[in-house]
Amino acid sequence: MTSDVPRRMHHAAIVVEAVGSAVQLAAGLVLVAIVRGGTPGTAAALALAGIVASAVVGYVRWRATTYWLDDVALHYRSGVFTPDERVVPRARVQAVDTATGPLQRMFGVVELRVQVPGAADEDEVVLAAVTHEEAVRLRRALGQPEPAAPDERVALRVRHLLLAAITGPQISAAVSAVAGLYAVADNVIDVQGGEGLLAGLDTPHEIAVAAALALAGGYVLSFLAAIVVFAGFVAERDAQVLRIRRGLLARALSIPLQRVDGVVIVEGLLRGPLGLAALRLESVAHGKERTVGRTLLPLVRRRDAEAVVARLVPALALEPGALEHPPPRALRRFVLPPSVGGAVAGAAAALALLPAAWPGAAALAAAGALIGLRAYRAAGIRLAGDVVVVRETRLARRTLLARLHRLQQHAVARTPLQRRAALADVSVTVGSGGGGKARHLESATAEAAFAALRQRALVRANGP
Amino acid sequence: MWLSESFGTCLVLIAVAGTLTANAAWFPLVLAIAVVAAAVLSTFGLSIVRYRRWRWELQEEELDLLHGAWRVVRTIVPVTRIQHVSVERTGWTDVFGLVRLHVHTAAGKTTIPGLQRPQADDLRDRILAKLRTPDDL
Numbered sequence A: 001m002t003s004d005v006p007r008r009m010h011h012a013a014i015v016v017e018a019v020g021s022a023v024q025l026a027a028g029l030v031l032v033a034i035v036r037g038g039t040p041g042t043a044a045a046l047a048l049a050g051i052v053a054s055a056v057v058g059y060v061r062w063r064a065t066t067y068w069l070d071d072v073a074l075h076y077r078s079g080v081f082t083p084d085e086r087v088v089p090r091a092r093v094q095a096v097d098t099a100t101g102p103l104q105r106m107f108g109v110v111e112l113r114v115q116v117p118g119a120a121d122e123d124e125v126v127l128a129a130v131t132h133e134e135a136v137r138l139r140r141a142l143g144q145p146e147p148a149a150p151d152e153r154v155a156l157r158v159r160h161l162l163l164a165a166i167t168g169p170q171i172s173a174a175v176s177a178v179a180g181l182y183a184v185a186d187n188v189i190d191v192q193g194g195e196g197l198l199a200g201l202d203t204p205h206e207i208a209v210a211a212a213l214a215l216a217g218g219y220v221l222s223f224l225a226a227i228v229v230f231a232g233f234v235a236e237r238d239a240q241v242l243r244i245r246r247g248l249l250a251r252a253l254s255i256p257l258q259r260v261d262g263v264v265i266v267e268g269l270l271r272g273p274l275g276l277a278a279l280r281l282e283s284v285a286h287g288k289e290r291t292v293g294r295t296l297l298p299l300v301r302r303r304d305a306e307a308v309v310a311r312l313v314p315a316l317a318l319e320p321g322a323l324e325h326p327p328p329r330a331l332r333r334f335v336l337p338p339s340v341g342g343a344v345a346g347a348a349a350a351l352a353l354l355p356a357a358w359p360g361a362a363a364l365a366a367a368g369a370l371i372g373l374r375a376y377r378a379a380g381i382r383l384a385g386d387v388v389v390v391r392e393t394r395l396a397r398r399t400l401l402a403r404l405h406r407l408q409q410h411a412v413a414r415t416p417l418q419r420r421a422a423l424a425d426v427s428v429t430v431g432s433g434g435g436g437k438a439r440h441l442e443s444a445t446a447e448a449a450f451a452a453l454r455q456r457a458l459v460r461a462n463g464p
Numbered sequence B: 001m002w003l004s005e006s007f008g009t010c011l012v013l014i015a016v017a018g019t020l021t022a023n024a025a026w027f028p029l030v031l032a033i034a035v036v037a038a039a040v041l042s043t044f045g046l047s048i049v050r051y052r053r054w055r056w057e058l059q060e061e062e063l064d065l066l067h068g069a070w071r072v073v074r075t076i077v078p079v080t081r082i083q084h085v086s087v088e089r090t091g092w093t094d095v096f097g098l099v100r101l102h103v104h105t106a107a108g109k110t111t112i113p114g115l116q117r118p119q120a121d122d123l124r125d126r127i128l129a130k131l132r133t134p135d136d137l
Helices: A012-035 A040-064 A102-107 A132-141 A158-167 A171-191 A195-199 A204-230 A302-312 A328-352 A359-378 A416-420 A443-462 B005-021 B029-053 B091-095 B117-130
Strands: A066-069 A073-078 A084-089 A095-099 A110-115 A125-130 A152-155 A234-237 A241-246 A251-256 A260-267 A276-283 A295-301 A380-384 A387-393 A397-403 A409-414 A423-429 A435-442 B055-058 B062-067 B072-078 B082-088 B098-105 B108-116
Touching: A012 A040, A012 A102, A012 A125, A040 A073, A095 A132, A095 A241, A095 A251, A110 A132, A110 A251, A125 A132, A152 A302, A158 A204, A158 A276, A158 A295, A204 A295, A234 A302, A241 A295, A260 A302, A276 A302, A295 A302, A302 A397, A328 A359, A328 A423, A328 A435, A359 A387, A380 A435, A380 A443, A387 A423, A387 A435, A397 A435, A409 A416, A409 A443, A416 A423, A423 A443, A435 A443, A443 B072, B029 B062, B055 B117, B062 B108, B082 B117, B091 B098, B098 B117, B108 B117
Parallel strands: none
Antiparallel strands: A066 A073, A073 A084, A095 A110, A110 A125, A152 A234, A234 A241, A241 A251, A260 A276, A260 A397, A276 A295, A380 A387, A387 A397, A409 A423, A409 B072, A423 A435, B055 B062, B062 B072, B082 B098, B098 B108
């Protein structure tokens, strides 16, 4: 393949860029207008100015962004004042993803992302708009096969999408939305001299109502955020690659199956009792991404979880079998700390705030005991072929299925008290820095598991 | 096998400073002194235990670590997982002629504190010599 002339993206990229910045800019300017107490007229004028400015920015950016291929690499150059040139060696390209958001659909183009292992999101080469033919050409040139018909495909059904949104609020999104709204509301109220409204919130009853409203608002927002993020969620794989597409914005992610370290089955506080769970992907390349980016499937029935994992990541398929659980004498070690913690927290709150609330301390202690019991019942470890299964409960119950030969390290630990009771903890660490820990196992079980982990890790390391 | 006393001394200083700042008016002086004494004693005690506990061993295929004062942890890092090794020295560790060795894997780093410089260099070279076979991430 000979060297290529520098190319620009499709013209639609101007619009994509412009819209992206226009939304932010216009919103910012409107906020400024509101805060400074301008009339709706000035707000509109500022918004218009924002849109015009972003159109100009979009055009300039498009002009300044070029890319070309040569024998060894994809070159990408963008930026006006401080041009940023990225060179992606062909051999390092992990995947070429295309996505079609609403804007791209309008212009009949696709967004193309070149993924490189280890690169942070912002270091990826993203071409916001190229034609289908150009996408095919680039993909071929970068040695990536056309996506074939997937061997397995798991789509999130609408019912499950709703359930996922109800039970697993996107808390971070909601918090920031509420904070933003609060800031706006605060300013608006100030401007209208309506401080009396806030000052009027002096009875506990009114404060409680306001707090409840804020919480409910946050919940609704998080529900909507989850819908936006997870709508149209599809996970599929062919022989080599796992692909995840999600969201109204059509985000896509490809990851070679051999780079998947493991999968975590997360049963949250709300989902666990309903027999539901989420699947999260563990891999080196995506360890630092937010939870959303690591979601393999936002919602799955708990009893189907292992089967779904086996379909999507065959290397994690398990023979039927059971975990090695901690012995009965470990029970009090699970139950005692959370109940004492609950009792102390309750007592402190009662002392500091409301002496009449002392029964709360007992209730918290009981809740702690229940949490401990739950943790005890679930904890365990299992080694099956090249897969290790480790289950633990913090607030959510997490079952890690990891490929043994991709573990980064493993450890066995015990305190003097555990030593006396012949108990030990075993923990494993995967490439993202996460991992799992099976607590208070029978010492012999722990040592056997630890020895097996070591041995199999070595066998695989020396293997072909 | 060495652990810098610096670690323990640092902790003592932190504990003392923390206790003093927390020394509000309602806090009886006697109690404060007792707390400081306890902090000093336990810090020294803990760092001695910690120092005596620390073991590391580079085996054929794995790095074997044993550490922890209360919770005793034995960690195995397979050599094939190690991505790079770094040696850290600060002005404070220089006082003792010691360095820290960090072993980096994809999951983060594992640290062996309080090595003598030549020891650390030797260990580093031995680990690097074993890294000849590249492994995919």
